[in-house]
Amino acid sequence: MTPVLTDPRLKRLRMRAWHRGTKEMDLILGGFVDSQAASLSEANLLALEKLMAENDNDLYLWVSGAQEKPIQHTEIIEQIQRFHEIS
Numbered sequence: 712m713t714p715v716l717t718d719p720r721l722k723r724l725r726m727r728a729w730h731r732g733t734k735e736m737d738l739i740l741g742g743f744v745d746s747q748a749a750s751l752s753e754a755n756l757l758a759l760e761k762l763m764a765e766n767d768n769d770l771y772l773w774v775s776g777a778q779e780k781p782i783q784h785t786e787i788i789e790q791i792q793r794f795h796e797i798s
Contacts, residue, residue: 721748724759733767739774743791758787 725748728740740763751759762770762784772778773788776798780788792798 718749720756724748724756724763727763731763731767733771736767736770739771739791739795743794747790747794755787755790758784762787 721744725741725744728744729737731737731740744759748756748759765784769778773780773784774791774795774797776792
């Protein structure tokens with residue numbers, strides 16, 4: 712069951728995560744936000760918000776490991792990869 716996110720910031724993150732434009736990134740980011748957002752630190756929430764400003768095609772390549780992830784997004788992408796058990 713998905714935890715109820717009552718904080719407006721978390722609600723916005725959830726909406727952005729589930730309405731990306733590509734189904735793959737909806738599932739990857741949406742699942743991560745649903746499960747992890749409420750427990751992320753302020754720094755990680757900020758990193759996630761910055762990551763979600765990126766293009767979906769780039770995000771998919773970085774998260775899937777098909778392309779090297781940018782240094783500024785490394786930590787949050789690695790958290791997403793661990794959550795989804797992506798090598």
